[in-house]
Amino acid sequence: MTAVTDEILSFDEAMEKYDPVLGFEVHVELNTKTKMFSAAPNVFGDEPNTAVSPVDLGLPGVLPVVNKAAVEYSIMIGLALNCKIAESCFFARKNYFYPDTPKNFQTSQYEDPICYDGYLDIELEDGEVFRVEIERAHMEEDAGKLTHMGGATGRIQGAEYSLVDYNRAGVPLVEIVTKPIVGAGSRAPELARAYVAAIREIVKNLGVSDARMERGNVRCDANVSLMPKGTTEFGIRSETKNVNSLRSVERAVRFEIQRHAAVLDAGQKVTQETRHWHEDTRSTTSGRPKSDADDYRYFPEPDLVPVVTTPEWIEELRGRLPEPPAERRKRLKAAWGYSDAEFRDVVNAGVMDAIEDTIAAGASAAVARKWWMGEISRRAKEAEVDPVDVGVSPELIVELDKLVQAGKINDKLARQVLDGVLAGEGTPEEVIEKRGLAVVSDDGPLLEAIDAALAAQPDVAEKIRGGKVQAAGAIVGGVMKATRGQADAGRVRELIFERLGVQG
Amino acid sequence: MSELTRHSAARLAEMLAAKDVSSVEVTQAHLDRIAEVDGNVNAFLHVNTEEALAVAADVDKARAAGEELPVLAGVPIAIKDLIVTVGQPTTAGSRILEGWMSPYDATVIKKIRAAKMPMLGKTNLDEFAMGSSTEHSAYGPTRNPWDLGRIPGGSGGGSAAAVAAFEAPLALGTDTGGSIRQPASVTGSVGVKPTYGGVSRYGAIAMASSLDQIGPVSRTVLDSALLHEVIGGHDPHDSTSLTDPVGSLAEAARTGDVRGLRIGVVRELQGEGYDAGVQARFDESLELLRGAGAEIVEVSCPNFRYALGAYYLIMPSEASSNLAKFDGVRYGQRVLPADGPMTIERVMGATRAAGFGDEVKRRIILGTYALSAGYYDAYYGSAQKVRTLVQRDFDAAFAKADVLISPTAPTTAFKLGEKLDDPLAMYLNDVATIPANLAGVPGISVPGGLADGLPVGIQFLAPAREDARLYRAGHVLESLLEEKWGGPLLAQAPDLAAAETMSGAN
DSSP: OOOHHHHHHOOHOOOOOOEEEEEEEEEEEESSOOOOOSSOOOOEEEEEEEOOOTTTTTTOOOOOOOOHHHHHHHHHHHHHOOOOEOOOEEEEEOOOTTTTTTSSSEEEESSSOOOOEEEEEEETTTSSSEEEEEEEEEEEOOOOOOEEEEESSSSSSSSEEEETTTSSSTTTTEEEEOOEEOOOGGGGHHHHHHHHHHHHHHHHHHHHHOOOOGGGGGEEEEEEEEETTTTOOOOOOOEEEEEEEEHHHHHHHHHHHHHHHHHTTOOOOOEEEEEETTTTTTTEEEEEOOTTTTTOOOOOTTTTTEEEEHHHHHHHHHOOOOOHHHHHHHHHHHTTTHHHHHHHHHHHHOOOOHHHHHTTTTTOOOHHHHHHIIIIIIHHHHHTTTGSOOOHHHHHHHHHHHHHHSSOOOOOOHOOOOOOHTTOSSSSHHHHHHTTTOOOOHHHHHHHHHHHHHHHHHHHHHHHHOOOOOGGGHHHHHHHHHTTTTTTTTHHHHHHHHHHTTTO | OGGGSSSOOHHHHHHTTTTTOOOHHHHHHHHHHHHHHHHHHOOEEEEEEHHHHHHHHHHHHHHHOOOOOOOTTTEEEETTTTTTOSSSBOOOOOOOOOEESSOOOOOOHHHHHHHHOEEEEEEOOOOOOOSSSSSOTTTTOOOOBBBTTTTTOOSSSHHHHHHHHSSSSSSEEEOOSSSSHHHHHHHHHHHOOOOSSSOOOOOOHHHHTOOOEEEEESSSSHHHHHHHHHHOOOTTOOOOOOOOOOOOOHHHHTTOOTTOOEEEEEGGGGGTSOOOHHHHHHHHHHHHHTTTEEEEEEOOOGGGGHHHHHHHHHHHHHHHHHGGOOOOSSSOOOOSSSSSSSHHHHHHHHHHHHOOOOHHHHHHHHHHHTTTTTTTTIIIIIHHHHHHHHHHHHHHHHHHHEEEEESSSSSSSOOOTTTTTTTTHHHHHHTTTHHHHHHHHOOOEEEEEEEEEEEEEEEEEOOTHHHHHHHHHHHHHHHHHHHHHTGGGGGGGGGGGGGGGGGGGG
């Protein structure tokens, strides 16, 4: 565990004195079939150094060739971020020596990114919308992966040697860079999380990335600086690297704000540097100093010709864009008639798509929500899986619901029917048959049970007679117990009122 | 020496097709010649005996079976050791790649294999093609077959010397600033730099990506045309590769007529700085061409005077980045620091310190500096502007002339060691060849006679994609001169077999 060595100010105090300025560089790994500049497969988790070609290893004599699909995906991301698309743009070489970079330069874009000048409207939890300006989204290649061996920490410090896996080298990346984000105030940490969540959602929705943060498909570098309240000149920033979960993004921004505030309060200057985020201590530690004078000796990549886009091509790609996630949510929420809270819970549970499918299969919005947020979510929690992985299809829900509507089973029995179906005992009908689960619809046995229940609780019976209809629940419960749940509760309630001669 | 090694590739192809001789005989004759003279010449870094003979035997078998074969099938070829080959080491003339075997073939090598041409071996070069004398090879200099005390040009001195010494009828070279044409000039052979993008660069170890081009080396213009047809054409592995078909270059070489062809004499590529003997041979060639019906016009390319300066910024800039990959991490030599901590930076540093020669280090340092923040605009940026101006000069010149003509190099072959300590003097030898690389236009060097017993080269330049014009003009001049000389220039070269006593001369 890394010790926290930095002083920090309380967040509230920091917010009283300073305004935070944020900036994000989000790297998105594209899920193209092949790599950015070679025909090697773009895969995750293979044996080290098997998904490589001579190009990815930087062998003498090799040349890059641009992956057209990666360019298209990049343009689609740009369009989704409301960016302009360059008519023509170059790749550039970013020169630096590091063993995870096989050529000792990264092929990237420098002066002219393929996408520029965009924006993204970020909706915070309470519905407030915050516009984040996008400076650019450019194409580049990923580096290989280093594993430091022999040390206790897995870090380079103290390691005896390092292994390098070039499977990831050359995987297509799009780097999305924001303009400085001013004015978020105390909502900066929340905005940080919401922004990265929105990027992740967009690229996933576009189908251009697997968007799994835990696999590094989406990686965030968060820039933070503070300016004293009432001033407008940006402070010195820190860049916290590879903050790779939404929760970490929020925490890292919050921590950096608190740390900067303490430094400034002590009358010192913030060091311009990269910081590393540690989830265990929820703090950052100093990385390497970073200055604007870092010299990567960029120059146009002479082995590649410019990427030229035509209006026709861009329009064709625009036509391929799915509905933006935020608009889609707005549309579905209105169509389904859920409350703000209900809809938020649905989104957070990750069952919005499932509900949409279930409604399409014939269920009402209320029934679909009841199933996904109720029984299925409960089972998911028990099994520690996502609700959509429980194994319940929209069609099955519709079928069970029809049986309930028809009065053949009630909700409680429906759960048992679901058990049977999931256990492979056949269709719902077959399970009802085999397990003998049909509700008791003959009033005879019900009336017997009702009379017994009323006799057992005369005081309750008296209350109902006196007009306290809500007291009927106790009798219904007794009847349900007596019939082991196989009664239709609604019918039981009707019969109780009939028996006692009151209006339900 | 077997007479077989004296024949042109075109003649050998005819003899092979007529079954007058077998490919095994032809290949063996050249291998014998290499064994006989290469101790003196040092054109080859690796001799590929076994594979060459196996390929030759396959060709003979196929021919005996009546199979249809490519034109140059069975004609052997030497490969500049900057081009990667499966089954033969590739060193780039550098210690840093000593012993490295490429797991893949360059595109041109795939084409050579498809053409069924036996590969005799890999030829010497200045380290990473950086030089004009082949003295910067980590494996010792190649010597000029005309005078073993002199340089064979560079960087492709090995390929040019191999051809001029009758060790190979054909060779592949690479030309970044004249590395095919200048060696051809000083060895009395023919060398062609195709239009940029005309031949795939995939598998040619890059020095300066925007300038490098693979091309043919031979003893006759027709032979270069035939080889150019084999190696040219689009390659999806090279993004800068042209999509145009190669065209019939051999047919252009066989035109035999320059009547009405407008030949532009570049005012800036003659006179001051050019040896009197070189100038005299150049003037004679002009007169011959005029006599054959060509229209000689003068053109001016005022920005060519800045070409050398721009070249020595662009080339090292690209080279500094292209050579960064040689760090001992993945392949090639790895040198550990003698003492101190064993960090990756220090291993990379020790490897590059020991693996690269002085000229390579000089260019890496120059290029790193030229690309640095704060200097980029003044150096790399300005050089790119000059490049545009040079291209415009060519455009203007080609509006007046179909081809341009100049001496290929300002001097004949200088002595080994003569310019080794004076890089600027060495760089000046490329003054006439560099503009073509900056503009991407094609150029050829053909033998133009002797000055003080040493070969002089005549260069033709053509507009981009008009390589055919080089072969047409080059072949006519070659014919006119050979008529005058009573045979090829190389017939006048000293007998190397008798030069054994000279091996100790230097």
